[in-house]
Amino acid sequence: MALESATGEVVIVEQLQQFLLVLSVSLGVATLPQVFSWFRRIPYTLLLVIVGLGLAFVNVRLVNLSPELILVIFLPPLLFEAAWNLKWSDLKRDLSPICLYAVIGVIISIAGVAFGLNQFAGMELSIALLVGASLSATDPVSVTALFRELGAGKRLTMLMEGESLFNDGMAVVAFGLLVALPLGTATINLQSALWEFFQVVGIGISIGGLVGFGISYLTQRFDLPLVEQSLTLVSAYSTYLITENFGGSGVIGVVTTALILGNFGSRIGMNPRTRIIVTEFWEFLAFFVNSIVFLLIGDQIRFVILGDNLKTIAVTIVAMILARAISIYTLSNLSNWLTKSEISLPEQTVLWWGGLRGSVSIALALSVPATLPQREEIIATVFGVVLFTLLVQGLTTQPLLEKLRLLGSQPLRQEYMEAIARQVALQRTLEYLETTQKRPGIKSEFYNYQKTLIVGEINILQEKIDKLLDEYPNLEEFITNELRGELLAIEADTYAEFVRAGRLNKELSPFLQTINDQPDGHT
Known part of the structure; x- marks a missing residue:
């Protein structure tokens, strides 16, 4: 013992x-x-992959990746953080194209990759379908991290993140159905496949909804920031595990829970200070996990095995890119025609090229049964394609955004907001300093010196802000939209305070629904 x-x-x-x-x-x-x-x-996440490749080149292996490590440990917090920050009104506006990308787009991707591998690489169709399923989902971890770092437009980021968060359920279901084909234990049946898909997604949404609304009403009963923060962490992992145990999609479950908590629960059950604490906690956790995931992806590469499968990898890359192009351009135009989505051609081009693959594809490939003779070839192919998307497509996405002028005034907006934040902080510091003027022991010389320094900084910042507004008049629209968003947030917070105080018996959700449906003009 x-x-x-x-x-x-x-x-x-x-x-x-x-x-x-x-x-x-x-x-x-x-x-x-x-x-x-x-x-x-170089974006930080891609820099981690490059360093990981360097370690792999000198044969330094930090830790072995496993599907359980990725899907159970790493994925839930990353999904939760991304969905927590999604605004329901923005998501609802683009729900039609996102659903088309996430469902039909996955089918097109699987079919395209399978056809290419079968016809041009001589791969058995059942194995080719399995590779296609592994690579059918754009990875939410890779896409979210890259687009946030590059400062892509809000609409474009929403389309890419929304697709990445929702297409995993379809990809996992497809993989589960197709993995039995090469083993000879199942055949393709469209009716059963559709039934399993709706069952998996339905269970995920149901359990995610129960957990999300349950915690939302629970946090109304108390105001304990650390407890509420801990509940969000527990909800991310528990939703994933419970949903998977019931045969549903853990990914869809976590995304549903996070959407509810981020758009509903944090409004009615958390005061503004607690929401900030929780948001900052998830930003830290996402950075923490991302730092590990991307480093390990690069570190897992086996160059010898990749070299032995270069032809298969090359065929897969070409087939995947072509299938992605057919999917994005066709489905975007279909959505534009059906629902007036107005997804422009430059936006479609970025959606096509920015469809990175990452940890989800690797986890699915590693999940292939060891009894399958072609397992090593499948893993090598998927790793090679993931590496291509991260390094080649990932490193060229920013130049593409700049070429198509889709980064817009994002850097200017960030510069303006930093100046405003600094000015507000100094103004508050000045107000506090004035309250200490008559404090015993504070000499007038020290007080006047500090006041002069602060006022000087405020004046310099004001000149910088005025110069930005003169040189870039388009910032005025951004400023107006920011203020509109702040006013709506204050209104929502006030309703929440009335509910917590017991002074408002009417359900809060209609109020918030009205607020969230109002356009804030953010781009």
Whole structure:
């Protein structure tokens, strides 16, 4: 018994050492852009992949990736953080094209990749379909991280994130159906496939909704920021595990829970201070997990195995890109015709090229049964394609956005908001300083010196803001939209305060629904 206990302790210590090593390397990579300015041209997530490749090249393996590690440990918090920040009114506006991309787009992707591999690489159709299913879903982790870092437009980011968050359910169902084909334990049946798809998605939405609304009403009963923050973390993992145990899509369950908590629960059950604490916590957790995931993706590459499957990888890449083009351009125009989505051709081009694959594809490939003879070929192909999308497509997405003028005034807006934030902070500092003027022990010389410094900084910032507004008149529309959003947020917070105080018996959701349906003009 003592020997088993000692062995268990050794394993825990070894795992902790591995975890700290991975984290240390990741955080070290995060500091590179601050030390070497050239690295600032590369998004942080892609820089992690490159460093991971460097480690793999010298055969330094930090830890072995497994489908359980990706799907159960890493994916739920990343999905939750992305969905928590999605605004329902924006998502609802583009729900039609997102659903088309997430469902029909996945089918087109599987068919395109399978056809290419079968016809041009001589791969058995059942194996080709399995590779297509593994690569059919754009990865929410990769896409969300990249588009946020690049500062892409809000509409474009919503379309890409929405598709990435919702197409995983379809991809996982397709993979589950197709993985039995090469083993000879199942045949394709359209009716059963559709039934399983709706069952998996329905269970995910149902359990996600129950958890989301349950926690939303629970947090109305108390105001404990740390407890409420912990509940969101518990909800992310518990929703995923419970949904998977009931045969549903854990991905869809987590996304549903996060959408409800982010758009409803955080409004009626959390005061503004708590919402900020929870949001910052999830931003930290997403950075933390992203730092590990992207480093390990690069570190898992086996160059010898990739070299042996170069032809298959090349055919898969071409087939995937062509299938993605057919899917995006066709479905976008269909959505424009049916629902007046007004997705422009430049936006469609970015959606096509920015369809990165990542951890979800790798997890599905690693889930292929060891009894399948072609397992190593499938894993090598998927890893090679994921590496291409992250490095080639990922590194060229920003130039494409700039070429198509889709980054817009995002850098200017950020510069303006930073100046405003600094000015507000200094103004509050000045107001506090004035309250200390008559405090015993404070000399007038010190007070006047500090006041002069602060007023000088405020005046410099005001000149900078005035210059920005003179040079870029389009910022005025952005400022107006920002103020409109702030006013709506204050109105929603006021309703929530009345509910918590028991002064408003009427259900709050109609109020919030009215507010959320109002256009805020953000782009």
